[in-house]
Amino acid sequence: xxxxxxxxxxxxxxxxxxxxxxxxxxxxxxxxxxxxxxxxxxxxxxxxxxxxxxxxxxxxxxxxxxxxxxxxxxxxxxxxxxxxxxxxxxxxxxxxxxxxxxxxxxxxxxxxxxxxxxxxxxxxxxxxxxxxxxxxxxxxxxxxxxxxxxxxxxxxxxxxxxxxxxxxxxxxxxxxxxxxxxxxxxxxxxxxxxxxxxxxxxxxxxxxxxxxxxxxxxxxxx
Amino acid sequence: xxxxxxxxxxxxxxxxxxxxxxxxxxxxxxxxxxxxxxxxxxxxxxxxxxxxxxxxxxxxxxxxxxxxxxxxxxxxxxxxxxxxxxxxxxxxxxxxxxxxxxxxxxxxxxxxxxxxxxxxxxxxxxxxxxxxxxxxxxxxxxxxxxxxxxxxxxxxxxxxxxxxxxxxxxxxxxxxxxxxxxxxxxxxxxxxxxxxxxxxxxxxxxxxxxxxxxxxxxxxxx
DNA sequence: TCTCGTTTTACGGTTTTCCGTAAAAAACAT
DNA sequence: ATGTTTTTTACGGAAAACCGTAAAACGAGA
Numbered sequence: 001x002x003x004x005x006x007x008x009x010x011x012x013x014x015x016x017x018x019x020x021x022x023x024x025x026x027x028x029x030x031x032x033x034x035x036x037x038x039x040x041x042x043x044x045x046x047x048x049x050x051x052x053x054x055x056x057x058x059x060x061x062x063x064x065x066x067x068x069x070x071x072x073x074x075x076x077x078x079x080x081x082x083x084x085x086x087x088x089x090x091x092x093x094x095x096x097x098x099x100x101x102x103x104x105x106x107x108x109x110x111x112x113x114x115x116x117x118x119x120x121x122x123x124x125x126x127x128x129x130x131x132x133x134x135x136x137x138x139x140x141x142x143x144x145x146x147x148x149x150x151x152x153x154x155x156x157x158x159x160x161x162x163x164x165x166x167x168x169x170x171x172x173x174x175x176x177x178x179x180x181x182x183x184x185x186x187x188x189x190x191x192x193x194x195x196x197x198x199x200x201x202x203x204x205x206x207x208x209x210x211x212x213x214x215x216x217x218x219x220x221x222x
Numbered sequence: 223x224x225x226x227x228x229x230x231x232x233x234x235x236x237x238x239x240x241x242x243x244x245x246x247x248x249x250x251x252x253x254x255x256x257x258x259x260x261x262x263x264x265x266x267x268x269x270x271x272x273x274x275x276x277x278x279x280x281x282x283x284x285x286x287x288x289x290x291x292x293x294x295x296x297x298x299x300x301x302x303x304x305x306x307x308x309x310x311x312x313x314x315x316x317x318x319x320x321x322x323x324x325x326x327x328x329x330x331x332x333x334x335x336x337x338x339x340x341x342x343x344x345x346x347x348x349x350x351x352x353x354x355x356x357x358x359x360x361x362x363x364x365x366x367x368x369x370x371x372x373x374x375x376x377x378x379x380x381x382x383x384x385x386x387x388x389x390x391x392x393x394x395x396x397x398x399x400x401x402x403x404x405x406x407x408x409x410x411x412x413x414x415x416x417x418x419x420x421x422x423x424x425x426x427x428x429x430x431x432x433x434x435x436x437x438x439x440x441x442x443x444x
Numbered sequence: 445t446c447t448c449g450t451t452t453t454a455c456g457g458t459t460t461t462c463c464g465t466a467a468a469a470a471a472c473a474t
Numbered sequence: 475a476t477g478t479t480t481t482t483t484a485c486g487g488a489a490a491a492c493c494g495t496a497a498a499a500c501g502a503g504a
Contacts, residue, residue, distance in 0.1 A: 011317075012344050017238040034341045063340055065365070095233075118285055119256045122234050143287070170433025172460065189483045198463075208490085209432045209461070211392025217439035394490065411453045420493075430460085431491070 002089075002133055004029040004051065008039040008058040008077055009093070014117070018057065018093065021122050025129065036062055036071035043081050043088075052085055055129070060094040060101075078109050089132050091139075093117060093125060098220050099147035100156065106138055106148065113139035156203075156221070159185070163196060164216045167209060173197070224311075224355055226251040226273065230261040230280040230299055231315070236339070240279065240315065243344050247351065258284055258293035265303050265310075274307055277351070282316040282323075300331050311354050313361075315339060315347060320442040321369035322378070328360055328370065335361035378425075378443070381407070385418060386438045389431060395419070 005027055009015040015032055022030050031053075033039035039058070046052045060074035071077050078090055091113040092105055105111045113128040115121055118141070128139045140148060162185070166176045173193050180188035187193070197209065206212035216222045227249050231237040237254055244252050253275075255261035261280070268274045282296035293299050300312055313335040314327055327333045335350040337343055340363070350361045362370060384407070388398045395415050402410035409415070419431065428434035438444045 010341050011236075011339050012341055013236045013239045013315075013339055013347075014233070016242070016344070017235045020238070065341070093235075117233050117235055119232050119234055119287070122238070125235075167432050168436035170429030170436070172430070174460085187482055191483050191485085192481080194462075195482085197461095201462095207392030208394070210389050210435050213432050213436050214390035214392070214439060214444070217436060222436070396490085409452055413453050413455085414451080416492075417452085419491095 001026055002054040002129070003027070004046070004053050005031070005055045005057065006039060006042055006046075006053045007032045008036060008056065008074065010034050010059065010062045014059075017122060018125065021126055022057075022129070025126060035067065035069060036073070036077040037069050039077055040071060040080050043084060047085060053088060055089045055091065055132070056081055057091045057093055057125075057129075060092060060096050075105070075109065078105075078111065082109070091115065091125070091128055091132060093121070096220070097144060097147075099144070101220065102140070102144060102147045112137050114141065114144070115139075116141040116144050118143070156200075160196065160200060161221055163193065164200070164213065164222045167197070168213045168216070168222050223248055224276040224351070225249070226268070226275050227253070227277045227279065228261060228264055228268075228275045229254045230258060230278065230296065232256050232281065232284045236281075239344060240347065243348055244279075244351070247348060257289065257291060258295070258299040259291050261299055262293060262302050265306060269307060275310060277311045277313065277354070278303055279313045279315055279347075279351075282314060282318050297327070297331065300327075300333065304331070313337065313347070313350055313354060315343070318442070319366060319369075321366070323442060324362070324366060324369045334359050336363065336366070337361075338363040338366055340365070378422075382418065382422060383443055385415065386422070386435065386444045389419070390435045390438070390444050 005022055007015060007018055007022070007030065009018060009032070012034075015034075019030055019032055031042055033042055039056075043053060043056070056078070058074040058077055062073060064072070071080060074092060074094065078092075081088060082090070090109075090111045092111050093115050095117045096102065097116055102114055105114060112132045115125045115128045121141070124141055131139045138148065163176065166179065171179065173190055177188050177190050177193055180186070187196075197212070200206070201208070201212050204212060204215045206215055213222070227244055229237060229240055229244070229252065231240060231254070234256075237256075241252055241254055253264055255264055261278075265275060265278070278300070280296040280299055284295065286294070293302060296314060296316065300314075303310060304312070312331075312333045314333050315337045317339045318324065319338055324336055327336060334354045337347045337350050343363070346363055353361045360370065385398065388401065393401065395412055399410050399412050399415055402408070409418075419434070422428070423430070423434050426434060426437045428437055435444070
């Protein structure tokens with residue numbers, strides 16, 4: 001089994017159970033960080049000491065508080081950690097259930113497993129850790145197994161997200177066009193932007209821009 | 223200390239720590255439900271057996287899954303329980319941090335304490351339970367103590383929420399007017415609706431309707 | 445009942461969205 | 475190079491949002 005494990009999780013109510021579960025797996029060296037920044041520091045130190053972590057278990061969203069932080073999400077933490085230690089195994093443990101998000105974790109960040117926090121998630125987490133140790137990859141909670149197969153969101157790209165974000169900031173189409181032009185983003189013609197928004201409205205079955213943003217917010221796209 | 227306590231919490235990773243914490247308080251009779259419906263059943267049975275619960279600790283949001291449920295949130299659960307047993311003490315333990323929401327829990331549902339899930343929430347939960355036992359009320363996590371004082375959201379009423387919800391469903395102002403007329407909600411004239419929306423836009427510093435709904439979504443108003 | 449003040453509604457003009465069609469530009473294959 | 479397809483942009487008209495002003499309806503107090 002893994003020797004040295006790091007848990008990044010802000011909620012104490014959750015980290016207690018996670019750490020306990022890992023202990024029950026017979027892992028003795030377990031460290032825990034409540035902030036992404038602290039987690040990264042621990043990873044750095046472990047590498048420096050020539051005793052790197054075998055496994056990182058991370059949440060995705062972290063509460064913001066008084067403290068100034070560099071890294072603000074599990075995504076950023078994992079990206080930063082993998083830069084320092086590309087071979088580390090990673091398991092994400094989060095409440096997030098949007099296939100769009102989960103897919104990008106596997107494809108863009110190359111995580112090894114995704115376990116959704118739920119009514120029976122601790123046993124699932126255990127199984128996922130064991131599976132990752134046996135060199136399996138792309139482990140995912142049973143109730144979300146559809147997420148990786150789900151084709152429906154694959155055509156929503158960064159450009160669309162940026163467009164939705166601009167709309168949600170209250171910009172008009174004209175203003176977005178200018179903004180994109182200044183940032184060198186294409187297409188940026190008013191008509192193209194309208195067309196793209198129109199496509200999104202059809203895709204999400206939205207009646208108008210207001211409806212579209214409401215849906216995008218619900219899906220966690222923006 | 224309380225004799226008999228019920229915990230309503232869907233996430234196993236959290237309920238483990240909560241139950242442990244309550245055990246450490248010396249409470250021996252602790253029950254736990256993963257669904258609101260189950261929690262209500264337990265309350266009913268306890269009343270029938272003439273051994274009602276002294277305290278209910280509940281989460282607010284519960285995941286939906288395959289199971290059909292009557293009650294879908296902690297709000298609904300607490301309302302239903304208080305109907306059967308008005309004197310029961312209630313503590314809400316949730317990630318929610320919108321002052322609008324928390325205020326309504328105290329004012330409309332009459333909860334005794336609100337503890338925000340966070341980096342140090344288990345000790346806070348313990349303190350809150352002890353405080354409620356000593357007949358204190360309106361206990362709230364330190365980082366949210368501003369929420370009850372916060373005047374800013376007090377003038378946003380049910381009517382405004384309904385209006386924002388209608389907008390977020392993609393209805394036009396005309397359609398909302400008709401809808402309100404059919405439901406006997408006043409005012410329902412197009413001009414009045416526009417004026418009200420305009421007020422909301424000023425209040426929330428929104429550029430247009432799209433922006434307004436984006437903000438409302440962020441605040442958890444709709 | 446009358447008056448004053450507030451709320452609700454009506455109306456008109458401007459801007460923006462919304463939704464077609466079509467031209468221009470770019471990407472691609474042969 | 476040349477023709478074809480796809481993408482991007484331009485344009486125009488109808489609908490809705492946007493925003494100010496003014497009339498009508500309502501409610502409380504004298």
